[in-house]
Amino acid sequence: MFLRSARAAVAALALGWPLSSIAAPQGDLRIGMPTLNEQAFLPQATVGFAVAYLSPMFDFLVKSDKEGNFDPKQSLAEKWETSADQLSWTFTIRQGVKFHNGDPLTADDVKYTLDMTTTAKNVAGRRADFEAFFKSVEVTSPNTVKVNLKKPWPYLLFFLSDLIGVQGMVVPKKYIEEKGEANFLANPVGSGPYKFVENKLGSSITFEALEGQWRIPEPKYKRIIFRSLPEQGTRVAALRNGEVDIASIGLSDVDALKKAGLNVLRKDDGLLLDFTFLRVNEKEGLPTNDERVRKALLMGINRKEIVDQILYGEGKAVGATLALFTWSFDYKPFDPTPYNPAEARKLLAAAGYPNGFEIALYSFTQRLPESKLINETIAGYWEQIGVKTKILEMDYNAFRNVWTKKNEPPGPAAFTMDWPNRPFYSWRGKYHSSSMFSSVKDPALDKMIEAAEAELDLEAYKPKSQAIMQYIIDKGYSSGLATTHELFAANKNVPAWSIGRSFGDYRFEYVGQK
Numbered sequence: 001m002f003l004r005s006a007r008a009a010v011a012a013l014a015l016g017w018p019l020s021s022i023a024a025p026q027g028d029l030r031i032g033m034p035t036l037n038e039q040a041f042l043p044q045a046t047v048g049f050a051v052a053y054l055s056p057m058f059d060f061l062v063k064s065d066k067e068g069n070f071d072p073k074q075s076l077a078e079k080w081e082t083s084a085d086q087l088s089w090t091f092t093i094r095q096g097v098k099f100h101n102g103d104p105l106t107a108d109d110v111k112y113t114l115d116m117t118t119t120a121k122n123v124a125g126r127r128a129d130f131e132a133f134f135k136s137v138e139v140t141s142p143n144t145v146k147v148n149l150k151k152p153w154p155y156l157l158f159f160l161s162d163l164i165g166v167q168g169m170v171v172p173k174k175y176i177e178e179k180g181e182a183n184f185l186a187n188p189v190g191s192g193p194y195k196f197v198e199n200k201l202g203s204s205i206t207f208e209a210l211e212g213q214w215r216i217p218e219p220k221y222k223r224i225i226f227r228s229l230p231e232q233g234t235r236v237a238a239l240r241n242g243e244v245d246i247a248s249i250g251l252s253d254v255d256a257l258k259k260a261g262l263n264v265l266r267k268d269d270g271l272l273l274d275f276t277f278l279r280v281n282e283k284e285g286l287p288t289n290d291e292r293v294r295k296a297l298l299m300g301i302n303r304k305e306i307v308d309q310i311l312y313g314e315g316k317a318v319g320a321t322l323a324l325f326t327w328s329f330d331y332k333p334f335d336p337t338p339y340n341p342a343e344a345r346k347l348l349a350a351a352g353y354p355n356g357f358e359i360a361l362y363s364f365t366q367r368l369p370e371s372k373l374i375n376e377t378i379a380g381y382w383e384q385i386g387v388k389t390k391i392l393e394m395d396y397n398a399f400r401n402v403w404t405k406k407n408e409p410p411g412p413a414a415f416t417m418d419w420p421n422r423p424f425y426s427w428r429g430k431y432h433s434s435s436m437f438s439s440v441k442d443p444a445l446d447k448m449i450e451a452a453e454a455e456l457d458l459e460a461y462k463p464k465s466q467a468i469m470q471y472i473i474d475k476g477y478s479s480g481l482a483t484t485h486e487l488f489a490a491n492k493n494v495p496a497w498s499i500g501r502s503f504g505d506y507r508f509e510y511v512g513q514k
Contacts, residue, residue: 025209029221032235032247036228041188044116048165056194056509058169062161068501086152093143100195107139112173128435158424162502220512232369246490250369270486271418276478278413280440288412294476296347300385302339315484322419330465344385356386362415404436
């Protein structure tokens with residue numbers, strides 16, 4: 001006990017934590033989530049949204065603080081620097097960090113992790129960026145790793161951090177190679193403040209606090225238990241009756257939960273609801289290949305009514321899509337498409353569809369509990385302009401097989417998705433034809449994306465990025481619908497904590513930290 005406390009005290013002082021934060025962890029922290037996605041534990045082979053439950057278990061090569069700034073004190077890389085020509089980055093790896101099985105975390109593990117970002121294992125949209133920019137990764141000393149690039153990539157740190165996805169979570173090379181990937185997925189090992197205990201597919205994930213971990217000297221809770229509770233009402237009921245301590249909630253729940261004495265936390269302007277057409281120009285004969293049809297469908301959506309009636313006025317109608325949200329350094333406001341059903345019907349008639357057609361609308365929930373209701377509302381709007389909508393309700397994992405082109409949608413199709421606010425998002429992952437997630441096939445758009453990527457200066461990048469957004473809006477490929485807040489509620493026994501700003505992460509491992 002003394003040695004554990006002494007190690008924790010040294011870690012606390014090094015990171016600036018108060019010594020009062022090193023009491024031994026006790027009890028359970030139970031968290032109700034709308035989805036636990038695939039419940040998979042190899043970060044480079046799962047979805048970025050898994051960061052919500054992977055963050056307690058893994059450390060990032062580059063991690064941000066609660067305000068969203070890169071923080072070397074919480075990163076596995078103690079420092080980083082780029083060469084004068086910006087064709088290489090060198091990372092100095094923190095020494096003394098161990099994986100949960102006792103193996104030291106080394107530069108070899110970092111190289112192994114980064115090499116995985118360009119393989120088929122990486123199923124995230126960011127893979128297209130790593131493939132476009134990465135040339136090689138080499139270990140230059142026992143605690144330094146050098147990333148060599150095909151072309152300068154000023155935004156590399158974002159892609160290796162918690163601000164964009166999970167690719168920067170470092171995994172154990174030796175353990176995976178010796179035990180095999182299947183065994184790793186069944187018995188995963190990370191280096192974060194919580195270690196894996198149990199995974200009940202479709203139900204829950206349990207982690208246990210690691211004593212004396214470097215990043216958090218001593219977590220408050222002995223165990224963190226994530227529960228998959230897809231239905232909003234079920235999560236709220238579980239919170240009220242004490243089955244969970246924290247739960248993702250909807251806007252309609254706020255007043256009642258506050259009156260009941262629960263604490264409500266929110267990421268202000270944390271979510272953007274985005275609308276996207278699938279397979280534009282990739283398959284002949286689709287009505288949505290016609291720009292007039294796409295604009296008619298976008299014109300047929302009453303964004304203001306969605307904000308006022310479904311989002312309780314907590315948000316605003318927007319025109320920009322995911323890459324230009326309010327935290328983005330290239331942010332610029334774009335007016336939403338005006339609601340005009342009469343003009344929408346005229347455009348459909350001019351395009352040869354006076355009697356409309358049938359379109360599939362994929363519907364799933366990630367973070368915004370109101371997503372399915374919004375999709376039903378959109379279907380109602382489209383019925384008013386003569387377009388029959390078939391809502392295909394499924395979980396996000398099933399939809400990914402459509403999005404990544406493993407399954408074809410039934411004719412013309414679209415989807416809405418709530419995206420977290422973030423400082424940078426690559427256009428390549430969703431719109432460049434080389435990406436498995438690309439929603440369109442447009443050589444002119446490819447060239448615009450490539451031209452923006454070639455800019456080394458932030459100020460020069462901004463107008464080119466904004467021009468891409470304008471082009472996408474003008475073509476009707478995609479559109480923002482609305483922004484709103486992301487909400488959680490916690491019972492009275494849970495100490496206040498900052499849920500931070502990073503991509504999909506709520507810093508649950510920091511609950512109870514000063």
